[in-house]
Amino acid sequence: MREKVLQLLEKALKDDPSLFLIDFTVTETNQIRITIDGDNGVTVEDCIKISRAIEHNLDREEEDFSLEVMSAGVSQPLTAARQYKKNIGRKLKVQTEAGESIEGELTDATENDVTLKWKTREPKPVGKGKHTVKKEAVVPYNDIVEAKVMITFN
Template identity: 45%
Template sequence: MEFRKRIEELLHTFLAEREDLFLVDLKFSAADDITVILDGDNGVSLQDCLDASRAIEFNVDREEHDFSLQVMSAGLSEPLSTPRQFRKNIGRELDLLMTDSSEITGELKEVGEDKIILTLKYRKPKEIGKGKTDVVEDREILYPDIKKALVTIKF
């Protein structure tokens, strides 16, 4: 069996046993440096990363194929990429960079298979008279229109 397919198979077997975890990214370099990025519905612990690493390393013969392996959790600075990652962040504020280079910030309200709904809060000029008025609106955003989505970090 091809080396990369074997790694993917071992990883998917591990994730099938751990339904709370899911794969965000799997990268192979030309020198067979493997990077696995995991996320979980309730976060990812160090033990989760160790378990995933062992599920791969203990089932591949290093004498047959030399490789390095890194298993890590998706950090706060990592963009959201799957509906499951968006779903876990419902109620949090997101900063979106759109494919048309515009930026949108809002609270994640709903997550679907093909779109998200953000609640936007902003001020706009009154139609009559001076001053501004507060506006709260829900906006549907399709995944293909999102270039990058980050959770806003507040201290």
């Protein structure tokens, strides 16, 4: 069952290259769960299209199953390089392997790493008081434990 669903899923995603797979599971009881994202977001119609492409090519008489196709939620961590690229300009909170927590604007996302920029208040090098300093960090994907988009309300 898993292999057939995966083939159908890959074909459906190939038909719409702006969509990409985030997560795919098939349980022992044939509960199929698919999470997708898109370069331009994901609509309900996108989920229905992927669901139909799979469901219409499986035979319930042969094997019973349940199918759930959903979009990656805003509260879910980023897992694919394409997700970082579509979130350039947004604020991220990144936890690194070294235990560091970085909150900053995502300014670049390459195939290997992301660039975050932020401002912070630090003690002046000479004299009393603090001044604002611009910081930047380039973090390789394999050093990221978790990255989430920070939701801000203006």
